[in-house]
Amino acid sequence: MRVLGVDPGLTRCGIGVVEGIAGRPLTMLGVGVVRTPVDADLSLRLLAAEEGIEEWLDEHRPEVVAVERVFSQHNVRTVMGTAQVSAVAMLCAARRGIPVALHTPSEVKAAVTGSGRADKAQVGAMVTRLLRLAAPPKPADAADALALAICHIWRAPAQNRLQQAVALHTVNATKGRTA
Amino acid sequence: MRVLGVDPGLTRCGIGVVEGIAGRPLTMLGVGVVRTPVDADLSLRLLAAEEGIEEWLDEHRPEVVAVERVFSQHNVRTVMGTAQVSAVAMLCAARRGIPVALHTPSEVKAAVTGSGRADKAQVGAMVTRLLRLAAPPKPADAADALALAICHIWRAPAQNRLQQAVALHTVNATKGRTA
Numbered sequence: 001m002r003v004l005g006v007d008p009g010l011t012r013c014g015i016g017v018v019e020g021i022a023g024r025p026l027t028m029l030g031v032g033v034v035r036t037p038v039d040a041d042l043s044l045r046l047l048a049a050e051e052g053i054e055e056w057l058d059e060h061r062p063e064v065v066a067v068e069r070v071f072s073q074h075n076v077r078t079v080m081g082t083a084q085v086s087a088v089a090m091l092c093a094a095r096r097g098i099p100v101a102l103h104t105p106s107e108v109k110a111a112v113t114g115s116g117r118a119d120k121a122q123v124g125a126m127v128t129r130l131l132r133l134a135a136p137p138k139p140a141d142a143a144d145a146l147a148l149a150i151c152h153i154w155r156a157p158a159q160n161r162l163q164q165a166v167a168l169h170t171v172n173a174t175k176g177r178t179a
Numbered sequence: 180m181r182v183l184g185v186d187p188g189l190t191r192c193g194i195g196v197v198e199g200i201a202g203r204p205l206t207m208l209g210v211g212v213v214r215t216p217v218d219a220d221l222s223l224r225l226l227a228a229e230e231g232i233e234e235w236l237d238e239h240r241p242e243v244v245a246v247e248r249v250f251s252q253h254n255v256r257t258v259m260g261t262a263q264v265s266a267v268a269m270l271c272a273a274r275r276g277i278p279v280a281l282h283t284p285s286e287v288k289a290a291v292t293g294s295g296r297a298d299k300a301q302v303g304a305m306v307t308r309l310l311r312l313a314a315p316p317k318p319a320d321a322a323d324a325l326a327l328a329i330c331h332i333w334r335a336p337a338q339n340r341l342q343q344a345v346a347l348h349t350v351n352a353t354k355g356r357t358a
Binding site for chain 1: 223229250264265266267270272273278279281
């Protein structure tokens with residue numbers, strides 16, 4: 001499974017591409033940051049973010065895009081820009097028919113470090129180890145995007161089993177009603 | 180000046196198109212709502228919002244898109260979806276090279292009713308009067324989108340004068356430095 005992780009941000013949007021399946025060593029295919037000019041109009045910054053994300057999608061053709069789920073109660077000062085860049089990433093994926101998965105920051109931290117309250121350094125250290133990199137990816141947004149992609153690869157089997165169970169239950173319930 | 184106003188929302192996104200200049204009677208060219216399916220994935224809802232907004236832009240070819248400025252402290256439950264649909268609207272405009280103007284809800288209310296704390300009924304009544312409509316546009320999101328467009332037409336001359344003054348001041352300051 002090839003997953004493109006997006007850690008949304010208006011000034012720096014982290015992007016990380018990871019390939020692999022749960023239980024096997026993972027491979028990093030790319031990592032970087034999409035930046036937008038701080039002094040430009042918001043609409044032009046969103047356009048620049050779209051262009052940057054489109055380039056990553058063109059180059060890596062992921063099967064899934066994993067985006068950090070943004071909460072309104074955190075970082076009130078920057079949350080609107082973060083929510084808006086996450087919308088741009090979701091839109092770019094949806095236009096290509098690529099499924100989008102959202103994971104919360106604590107799900108991501110728990111997946112890669114074992115603790116939902118791990119700090120940035122711990123996440124960076126685990127990403128470095130899991131992807132067998134020579135050094136932690138910088139800036140932190142890039143490491144977080146890789147962590148998102150890893151989190152999705154590891155959680156996807158459980159999510160798929162859950163969806164199958166729900167679908168099966170729905171089918172059975174429907175059968176029960178029509179019998 | 181032809182302005183397309185957008186009152187962003189994930190379930191209902193109000194759209195209103197108004198033509199005119201400050202100090203003259205205004206004309207409504209169109210009003211409606213872009214809806215997205217409540218039970219769909221967020222990425223597909225944003226895609227549906229994009230398709231709806233694109234249709235309005237295709238049909239009316241506005242010179243300016245006026246979008247409500249979203250604040251994170253209001254309506255915490257729905258603010259993320261609102262911010263994300265506003266991003267979609269800004270992106271659609273920016274891709275076409277159409278300038279985007281943001282106005283706060285209180286600027287819009289003050290422009291059309293004289294009070295920044297006017298209620299929805301007052302805004303609807305004034306929009307109906309100013310555009311010489313037979314009845315207030317429904318739902319309220321549609322009326323709010325028209326109010327945004329009206330607000331922009333009326334505020335634009337002052338904003339342009341301000342921008343010109345700032346530009347002139349910058350030119351003069353630069354001349355002063357290089358003299």
